Amino acid sequence: MSLKGSISAAALALFMASPAFAQAPVKIGMITTLSGPGGYLGQDVRDAFNLAVELEGGKLGGAPVQVIVEDDALKPGQGKEIAERFMKTEKIKLLTGIIFSNVAGAVVPDILDNDGVYVSPNAGPSNFAGKECHKNYFVVSWQNDTLHESAGQNARNLGYKKAFVLAPNYQAGKDAIAGFKRMFKGDVAGEIYTRLDQTDFAAEMAQIRAANPDVVFQFHPGGLGIAFMRQYAQAGLLEKTPMVVASPSLDSVILKAVGDAAAGVNVSSHWNSDFDNAANKKFVAEFQKKYNRLPTYYASQGYDTALSIAAALKATGGKVDDVAAFSKAMAKADFQSVRGNFKFGPNQHPVHDWFALKVEKGADGQLALVTKGKVLENHGDFYAKDCKL
Template sequence: MVIAGLIAAPLFTTVFAPSAHAAEAVKIGFITTLSTPAGYIGEDERDGFNLAVTQGGGKLGGVPVELVVEDDGLKPANAKQAADRMVASGIKLFTGVNFSNVLAAVVPGVLEADRFYVSLNPGPSNFAGENCNRNYFVASYQNDAFHTAGGVAANELGYKRVVLLAPNYQAGRDALSGFKRTFKGEVLAEIYTKLDQSDFSVELARVRSLAPDAIYQFHPGGVGINFAKQYANAGLGKTVPMLMPGFSMDARMVAATGASSEGFYTTGIWSTAMDNPASRQFVEAFRKAYGRLPTDYAMQAYDTAQWIGAALKAVGGDLSKGDAFRTALRKADFTSLRGKFSLNTNQHPIQDVYLMRIERSASGDLAPRVVRKVVSDDKDAYAAQCRMPL
């Protein structure tokens, strides 16, 4: 697979294509965040997806593919413009978006054009419930999943009084709603921050004054790195335990925060320490290819590529066979790096969720280590609202 070049457009745009049979390749629109402090997330998603393509010799499921990548700059309007251009150019299959507010701008137009979208990260509640669609699939989780598991974990850890913090956007609101759905103790406060916030001194002062048993917080990417560092620098890490979803302290964030993250609890579907052959091989291959440990985002992107590949194989790469491609996606006939993976009626995953703790390995590296499974065969609460059109 080689870089074919740049396309003139308002956004930074790259096309990754197989070296042969490019005319026969299935184009996949990959809109993601590659700039801003959250850009590393999109980088890991792109690289995880590309690893699967590279391992397949420029193919997924034996079908040549061409990955058309655009940076949305974490701006919904940019992402919508990119998606509209791609739809107009004839692209029928999309993935890549990593924030729920951006996804909300992209998906409606894609689905209205009767194209396919496979989400490799966000799973907002509205698309899982009443706005579910036969051409919309999720490879990661419904947004609440890690958070409902967080509520279960908080109960098991004995936390009775907690403070909740999250950015004030769809995924942040879903996060705290999910936690409250299963948490049996008292929520002292719900604190909403800005998605691009860098200074949390006011919020941390309030946490200190409330003196909770623990906090549950959701801040992904660079915002989460700043939050964790400031939490530790304020001395709260030693007095008020922190519980959070895995994407609020992924492998890149652990490396950036260092000792500040040690001892924090996370919930998630996977970690680099997951002990199964496919996962071990993926971690080794990703590290060899890119010189760093993969995040959960990279794992989800790799799984998404393998899932898409299985469906492309079933239709011989012919996306005009929409019914057959849809049926193949619903079968989810691929080996997930996280272990068990199947689809609920709203085309969101059924999977296990774990409690993890960030600890040092024998070599001294910090990484999430599985403490125990907290939810088996997790199904989101919105599937009952989904009336999936045929």
């Protein structure tokens, strides 16, 4: 609760300092994951979102805003309770912040049923992208499958024919393998669903070695990925079998924790810290200045989410009360994304470019993600065709 208190106090202080005192601030409710192994994901989204607000002097799109942050602890039930409190007690219309698809699955329908607007900075589950799409539901990050479609395309571009695929046994894991296979089109030598609470992957390593594939694709976000990558290298597989992953399996935080075991891994992502555009340069520099750490792609999405909301607020004159008008303004995506090209597709999920990255030693001898080239251009998602808005 002190977290919420201090952030609203900070927002309030900024608000007091600003001369445009007449307008009551637009409240934005952020439900995100701040505790447990997934905590750094939510932290980066929150910090980058707040950074965007701060850079505009406590405003977004000229309208003073108050960001209220609560931790869902990766529990769908807790997320639902927070959403209810935000909407009923705080009268918040505009919500954002959810990291994990299972939390989004429980919370988002409640928000939309209550005539609220939800802008996702991360989770983009397939079930809300197709038939169930909604005019007040926006995803700034990506549709889950597309992350792994980019990895599949990357593996194909790199000329691999036989892949071994692994992902945890839950919805996003299944989406990952489906997405990878959709674009890879080669042989699948083996397909393993690991457990979400698994820490030891020795049995899987032995199976990969026995199958002898050209390439390994794996999706293990957060701490799972750290354990997986390290054990992959320790099993002596990294020198033998290259690995292709999408960005959640190897963000800059994981890279730091994995160390040399990640050298040479192929990553595909919609954003990287080295992107050469003005918006991104400003974002990366300001983020490092304020928080003294490299932003992950989660941070880039939190920042883009704030910018997209800012653009909509600017168009509506700082009003969210007329939800239809606000959503219409949101859909235009009239902002400069840190990832470069960006627009919303027919289902209000992004249409953007995907890039191949590789883990290499930089000039300072530290491993870093280096952008190599484009994998997919103006790529939408598979489910957009089922969406009738």
